[in-house]
Amino acid sequence: xxxxxxxxxxxxxxxxxxxxxxxxxxxxxxxxxxxxxxxxxxxxxxxxxxxxxxxxxxxxxxxxxxxxxxxxxxxxxxxxxxxxxxxxxxxxxxxxxxxxxxxxxxxxxxxxxxxxxxxxxxxxxxxxxxxxxxxxxxxxxxxxxxxxxxxxxxxxxxxxxxxxxxxxxxxxxxxxxxxxxxxxxxxxxxxxxxxxxxxxxxxxxxxxxxxxxxxxxxxxxxxxxxxxxxxxxxxxxxxxxxxxxxxxxxxxxxxxx
Amino acid sequence: xxxxxxxxxxxxxxxxxxxxxxxxxxxxxxxxxxxxxxxxxxxxxxxxxxxxxxxxxxxxxxxxxxxxxxxxxxxxxxxxxxxxxxxxxxxxxxxxxxxxxxxxxxxxxxxxxxxxxxxxxxxxxxxxxxxxxxxxxxxxxxxxxxxxxxxxxxxxxxxxxxxxxxxxxxxxxxxxxxxxxxxxxxxxxxxxxxxxxxxxxxxxxxxxxxxxxxxxxxxxxxxxxxxxxxxxxxxxxxxxxxxxxxxxxxxxxxxxxxxxxxxxxxxxxxxxxxxxxxxxxxxxxxxxxxxxxxxxxxxxxxxxxxxxxxxxxxxxxxxxxxxxxxxxxxxxxxxxxxxxxxxxxxxxxxxxxxxxxxxxxxx
Numbered sequence: 001x002x003x004x005x006x007x008x009x010x011x012x013x014x015x016x017x018x019x020x021x022x023x024x025x026x027x028x029x030x031x032x033x034x035x036x037x038x039x040x041x042x043x044x045x046x047x048x049x050x051x052x053x054x055x056x057x058x059x060x061x062x063x064x065x066x067x068x069x070x071x072x073x074x075x076x077x078x079x080x081x082x083x084x085x086x087x088x089x090x091x092x093x094x095x096x097x098x099x100x101x102x103x104x105x106x107x108x109x110x111x112x113x114x115x116x117x118x119x120x121x122x123x124x125x126x127x128x129x130x131x132x133x134x135x136x137x138x139x140x141x142x143x144x145x146x147x148x149x150x151x152x153x154x155x156x157x158x159x160x161x162x163x164x165x166x167x168x169x170x171x172x173x174x175x176x177x178x179x180x181x182x183x184x185x186x187x188x189x190x191x192x193x194x195x196x197x198x199x200x201x202x203x204x205x206x207x208x209x210x211x212x213x214x215x216x217x218x219x220x221x222x223x224x225x226x227x228x229x230x231x232x233x234x235x236x237x238x239x240x241x242x243x244x245x246x247x248x249x250x251x252x253x254x255x256x257x
Numbered sequence: 258x259x260x261x262x263x264x265x266x267x268x269x270x271x272x273x274x275x276x277x278x279x280x281x282x283x284x285x286x287x288x289x290x291x292x293x294x295x296x297x298x299x300x301x302x303x304x305x306x307x308x309x310x311x312x313x314x315x316x317x318x319x320x321x322x323x324x325x326x327x328x329x330x331x332x333x334x335x336x337x338x339x340x341x342x343x344x345x346x347x348x349x350x351x352x353x354x355x356x357x358x359x360x361x362x363x364x365x366x367x368x369x370x371x372x373x374x375x376x377x378x379x380x381x382x383x384x385x386x387x388x389x390x391x392x393x394x395x396x397x398x399x400x401x402x403x404x405x406x407x408x409x410x411x412x413x414x415x416x417x418x419x420x421x422x423x424x425x426x427x428x429x430x431x432x433x434x435x436x437x438x439x440x441x442x443x444x445x446x447x448x449x450x451x452x453x454x455x456x457x458x459x460x461x462x463x464x465x466x467x468x469x470x471x472x473x474x475x476x477x478x479x480x481x482x483x484x485x486x487x488x489x490x491x492x493x494x495x496x497x498x499x500x501x502x503x504x505x506x507x508x509x510x511x512x513x514x515x516x517x518x519x520x521x522x523x524x525x526x527x528x529x530x531x532x533x534x535x536x537x538x539x540x541x542x543x544x545x546x547x548x549x550x551x552x553x554x555x556x557x558x559x560x561x562x563x564x565x566x567x568x569x570x571x572x573x574x575x576x577x578x579x580x581x582x583x584x585x586x587x588x589x590x591x592x593x594x595x596x597x598x599x600x601x602x603x604x605x606x607x608x609x610x611x612x613x614x615x616x617x618x619x620x
Contacts, residue, residue, distance in 0.1 A: 098294060121414070124411060127401035163482055224436050249608075252523055
């Protein structure tokens with residue numbers, strides 16, 4: 001079984017904070033939490049003879065996220081890294097990822113990925129990749145198992161736990177996982193540096209300059225503004241008065257803004 | 258899976274390569290008499306829980322918003338069996354001028370493949386200026402899948418939409434709700450998914466009429482669950498209207514018990530920060546934040562929560578935030594509608610006492 005693992009690197013909000021309202025660039029980055037779950041799922045499904053291939057599009061620093069995948073058990077990795085890819089929206093991102101898959105790894109069985117990224121939080125890329133490759137998808141998954149060559153996945157939707165049996169060639173977006181942040185051993189760490197990590201530039205895959213990056217994007221961010229506080233913000237002291245309790249109870253009971 | 262052999266026929270998935278009908282024939286088959294000028298198209302989601310199909314609130318909100326844009330037509334598209342025609346009438350009273358009713362008896366359930374094929378076919382026929390879907394579980398799949406099939410851009414989870422001379426300005430929160438980005442699309446239709454509750458319910462216009470256009474279609478092959486079992490009656494935080502959430506500042510288990518008692522009396526769901534899960538005081542399924550649940554209650558009562566960015570990621574969409582924390586500099590006070598600076602234990606005692614007094618007065 002060959003599993004492709006699509007991951008994203010995101011700014012580490014636990015460190016960079018964004019107090020000044022600026023999007024942290026060049027600050028510390030981590031593997032996106034839901035991609036971490038997808039990595040866990042992929043490694044958990046892997047048996048002897050299987051291959052897990054990690055794919056990440058991002059700046060040179062995104063290699064770190066791929067190393068993390070390799071340290072924790074991925075076998076090979078692709079790093080889509082080219083200034084031409086910069087500024088991609090969800091469409092251009094999905095198109096570039098899909099093109100890598102169809103050009104280089106079309107004999108995959110399953111694609112696993114995190115459902116949404118902690119920075120952009122759009123959750124659109126998995127569905128778009130599945131559509132562009134032309135395969136079915138199940139999103140929102142939290143549990144995975146192998147049954148005789150096919151993959152079983154579970155998700156919860158509208159109060160129902162649904163179990164799907166997926167024949168090969170399907171995409172699974174992972175929403176939840178165990179809240180563990182595993183640490184690689186020294187030998188995993190060193191071993192990862194010997195694994196195959198291939199850097200892919202635009203000309204390595206069949207995508208034109210105007211199809212990817214900012215040029216290939218269909219949406220453009222017109223402006224960004226900081227939400228300082230859109231709320232009216234009443235401040236009360238508990239010591240002074242029971243007015244605080246009145247205010248809370250009124251708000252709780254009214255439940256309208 | 259994808260079949261490019263026919264671009265007009267709504268049943269292209271079932272007649273791959275076999276359909277040679279002209280557009281005029283199709284128009285006759287599918288009752289396409291209505292005008293086909295531009296307009297704003299809304300995917301109308303239906304609720305079948307009461308037996309008779311009715312519009313979901315979010316669909317009413319979106320129809321009302323589209324109505325307010327400009328003078329262009331508001332076109333609804335709904336998927337459903339014959340009986341869904343009643344819901345089409347309801348859609349007119351909320352602002353739709355035309356309803357495309359993509360019809361099949363199995364469409365009481367969501368079919369990603371069929372709905373993507375149907376939506377794409379109707380959009381290609383109508384050529385709307387905008388296409389707006391709810392950011393429901395289903396809309397979050399149908400939106401990007403349809404956008405990718407048509408090769409157009411999409412902006413997800415918008416909280417505001419504005420129309421300016423035909424250009425849709427889509428605003429969405431990003432980076433855990435700390436930033437708002439306004440986004441434009443350079444492709445048509447301009448596609449967006451919108452969070453439920455982003456817009457008010459429009460006034461009902463009784464007696465308002467419109468045209469229903471039937472669009473029969475055969476379902477596309479799709480994957481179905483092997484089994485579906487009712488989820489255990491556990492934490493259902495994402496739908497909760499009132500959440501009482503505790504952080505490390507709750508201090509001790511006695512305070513936690515008081516908080517639970519109050520939640521019980523007020524009909525609130527309990528939630529917590531990661532810190533409380535790590536202490537083993539509450540289960541992980543109640544955790545709110547980047548690695549837990551994302552909640553959007555009407556009221557979020559934060560007890561002893563400092564309000565780290567990771568926590569805010571999970572709750573900044575709350576309509577009202579009430580924070581009790583004895584640290585006046587805690588980040589939670591920056592985003593709260595009502596900030597109470599004081600001891601959480603004392604607050605809980607007073608609140609509990611008040612609720613008991615009220616109860617006694619009732620008796």
